[in-house]
Amino acid sequence: MKVLVAGGAGYIGSHCVRQLLAAGHEPVVLDNFSYGHRAAVPTGVRLHEANLGDASALDRIFKQEGVDLVMHFAAYCYVGESVTAPLKYYLNNVAATYTLLDAVRRHGVKKFVFSSTCATYGVPATLPLVEGMPQAPINPYGQTKLDVENALKALAHSDGLSFAAFRYFNAAGAAEDGSIGEDHDPETHLIPLAIGAAQGNRPALQVFGTDYPTPDGTCQRDYVHVDDLSRAHIAVFAHLDQPGATHFYNLGTGTPTSVREVIQAVERVTGLKVPVKFGERRAGDPPALYANSTKVQAELGWKPKFMSIEPIVATAWRWHSRRPNGYGDR
Ligand code: UDP
Numbered sequence: 369m370k371v372l373v374a375g376g377a378g379y380i381g382s383h384c385v386r387q388l389l390a391a392g393h394e395p396v397v398l399d400n401f402s403y404g405h406r407a408a409v410p411t412g413v414r415l416h417e418a419n420l421g422d423a424s425a426l427d428r429i430f431k432q433e434g435v436d437l438v439m440h441f442a443a444y445c446y447v448g449e450s451v452t453a454p455l456k457y458y459l460n461n462v463a464a465t466y467t468l469l470d471a472v473r474r475h476g477v478k479k480f481v482f483s484s485t486c487a488t489y490g491v492p493a494t495l496p497l498v499e500g501m502p503q504a505p506i507n508p509y510g511q512t513k514l515d516v517e518n519a520l521k522a523l524a525h526s527d528g529l530s531f532a533a534f535r536y537f538n539a540a541g542a543a544e545d546g547s548i549g550e551d552h553d554p555e556t557h558l559i560p561l562a563i564g565a566a567q568g569n570r571p572a573l574q575v576f577g578t579d580y581p582t583p584d585g586t587c588q589r590d591y592v593h594v595d596d597l598s599r600a601h602i603a604v605f606a607h608l609d610q611p612g613a614t615h616f617y618n619l620g621t622g623t624p625t626s627v628r629e630v631i632q633a634v635e636r637v638t639g640l641k642v643p644v645k646f647g648e649r650r651a652g653d654p655p656a657l658y659a660n661s662t663k664v665q666a667e668l669g670w671k672p673k674f675m676s677i678e679p680i681v682a683t684a685w686r687w688h689s690r691r692p693n694g695y696g697d698r
Pocket residue numbers: 447538556557558559561573574575576577587588589627650653
């Protein structure tokens with residue numbers, strides 16, 4: 369299948385492009401490189417440098433490429449920034465995505481795969497999170513993703529668009545061969561920051577809160593390997609043939625892992641000490657988030673290859689030890 373990957377030069381998108389190639393599909397990348405990296409796109413994959421909200425550029429690309437399916441990863445993803453600069457998030461994650469969806473509709477593309485988030489649930493009343501639970505985001509980032517989920521539902525009804533929205537938990541790790549990995553600027557995610565601190569390339573890791581109602585007082589999250597995430601996006605293709613098909617899936621391993629457990633895993637994998645400072649809670653962090661993923665396992669036969677934190681950190685370490693400055697293009 370010819371797949372247009374919006375945000376294909378970013379962290380999750382670039383891993384998905386490689387998985388698409390491995391599965392025999394033809395990915396084409398759309399990215400504006402505001403956060404993506406040219407070096408993350410494999411040689412031989414066609415690349416269109418354009419903004420998601422540029423309708424005439426999208427027209428040109430859709431005409432030229434004859435796309436069968438669109439995967440959409442091109443979004444801003446910093447929860448904290450979304451609180452201080454909400455319009456940046458609404459303009460890109462919502463308004464520009466509507467422009468993309470309009471192009472999808474005008475060009476008769478009938479299949480869409482969307483990268484959503486567990487942040488659409490807000491603070492859950494019970495855990496683990498199941499797809500049917502209420503969605504009440506507590507920050508603009510989560511709200512923008514929910515807005516797009518709702519637009520997709522409406523388009524499935526009005527236009528017969530078939531779509532899947534994957535609600536990610538904490539994407540982590542890197543390609544097993546160490547060729548591509550996580551490189552955000554600024555970096556705010558726990559695993560790259562812990563590894564960078566252990567390497568001496570970043571300041572001591574600040575642990576955000578030690579007084580949570582969790583077994584060791586630090587937040588628990590569900591870390592899921594980026595290649596496992598990517599595989600689900602491809603496994604769903606077979607379920608998008610029916611016009612108007614509507615799928616929502618949680619993607620996580622179901623295992624809660626605390627900040628302290630992540631630090632211990634980084635120390636075991638790297639053989640280095642992670643310098644740590646214990647600090648205040650970060651605003652907007654729920655104490656614990658982890659998935660019930662039985663739906664995606666039952667319907668798509670998805671089974672994460674990486675079931676625990678240590679092998680996930682091992683892949684991240686392969687990438688960061690080989691490329692301590694990431695792609696080096698910033
Ligand atoms: N975290 C931390 N120090 C950091 C970055 C993150 O203690 O410098 C914690 C954060 O409070 C959360 C977990 O690590 O409980 C994962 O945070 P991250 O930003 O990686 O992902 P998020 O859960 O916000 O999507």
